[in-house]
């Protein structure tokens with residue numbers, strides 16, 4: 308297996324302890340759980356997406372575990388501004404706050420709460436199952452550019468997370484780049500549904516949800532590959548990463564780092580596990596691997 | 603592994619246990635350990651965590667929208683069930699079980715496994731005592747009610763003072779959080795917090811350990827996956843008895 312030489316990692320203006328980040332919305336609601344994931348070997352953590360107002364999220368069922376993936380419709384539950392106090396104990400740690408809003412002003416407002424308090428901000432422009440937020444914005448290049456600029460103009464390292472639920476993800480990636488994004492995160496979940504045959508109705512309370520986990524890995528690799536061909540800013544690969552070899556594959560597609568979410572279901576210490584397999588003193592340098600699959 | 607979609611079950615019978623507590627008998631059995639829970643989908647309303655009170659029953663206290671809807675359900679109505687999830691109680695040789703209110707639900711199957719020497723059962727008043735007869739059949743039950751309508755007047759902690767706690771190898775507790783915190787304080791004074799375990803109740807969305815809505819401070823442990831049963835010594839310096847979080851993740855006092 309290809310392994311990587313350990314060393315300092317800086318991606319999109321954020322210094323990380325290694326190439327593995329916790330993805331948004333997984334164990335990301337409290338400082339304690341984020342800290343637990345950092346202690347278990349994550350090189351950085353992305354928080355639950357925080358919005359302009361507190362939200363309870365959708366009625367349940369919010370999540371079902373499938374054979375090769377996870378289907379969820381949490382509905383962006385979040386404590387809003389109270390989260391600023393929640394994460395003060397994590398100051399100086401590689402913490403990226405995920406934020407959402409329904410227009411550029413809301414993004415700017417929520418971003419301003421965290422400016423100077425966290426290592427970076429990730430814009431969730433891509434949630435496939437919350438009315439008026441996320442993916443509703445993330446499919447429109449002009450809005451993506453405007454929302455990105457609304458946050459990036461403050462100077463904070465701004466990452467933009469893309470939805471795969473578009474015909475051409477590179478058009479959205481380029482819009483984020485124009486808006487001043489320092490990195491692109493690809494991908495969020497893929498719009499999906501399951502129906503309970505016993506109940507004769509969709510399983511999720513919100514009916515529609517987003518698919519993540521191993522099932523989406525090939526789609527995520529394809530998106531990262533396409534974005535690498537068209538964008539200059541670094542790409543953070545996300546979607547179905549579960550092993551060290553998956554990390555290497557994402558990097559060969561063009562990712563400078565990866566985010567991991569669903570794999571936490573099988574192994575809460577997945578960061579420790581992957582790190583042990585991924586890094587070797589005699590491994591390749593990241594530069595030799597990133598994008599090497601592009602001929 | 604296969605898809606873990608909710609299993610559709612039909613309600614066979616509903617039993618009124620107390621004015622606010624009912625037991626729902628389902629048409630299928632679940633292999634489980636006492637203390638484990640299932641996520642119960644009440645169609646059109648919500649999905650909520652519920653301890654199994656036996657392999658085919660859940661015992662529910664009316665508390666909010668979801669349980670209100672469930673109280674309108676009867677035989678033939680359908681529920682979705684995911685699970686069982688969580689760790690359950692550690693089995694001991696000589697267990698003291700302490701139950702308050704609907705907290706007797708997960709402790710009944712533990713008592714039926716014949717390892718509970720003594721069970722302290724508490725409620726506000728006689729009519730609200732849960733499973734008195736069923737528990738009497740399998741263990742030695744001591745009762746306390748807040749109003750003294752049956753048993754000792756006061757909290758279950760008062761009953762603890764009459765026992766030689768050293769005689770038990772485990773103390774397993776489930777009930778309202780203030781009552782559990784009072785038990786924890788008592789066992790800490792006696793230096794036996796490490797022998798105790800408490801079943802926690804926290805708001806849950808996923809039930810399987812990924813969303814983070816049920817994590818407790820400061821350990822970051824997940825009540826749905828690392829719990830719901832935690833050792834007393836781990837809870838001593840924690841949010842337990844002080845605050846929990848609502849659906850949005852904001853703290854609220856207990």
Ligand SMILES: Cc1cc2nc3c(=O)[nH]c(=O)nc-3n(C[C@H](O)[C@H](O)[C@H](O)COP(=O)(O)O)c2cc1C
Nearest residue numbers: 330331332356431494495519520546547567568569
């Ligand atoms: C339970 C759950 C909650 C999520 N919440 C968020 C969120 O709040 N914001 C966001 O940008 N992405 C969210 N996501 C998407 C993940 O961050 C990630 O993009 C997606 O799950 C794909 O990665 P994975 O296969 O490693 O999980 C969530 C995913 C899951 C499974």
Ligand code: FES
Nearest residue numbers: 808809813814826
């Ligand atoms: S309910 Fe989601 S982690 Fe426990």
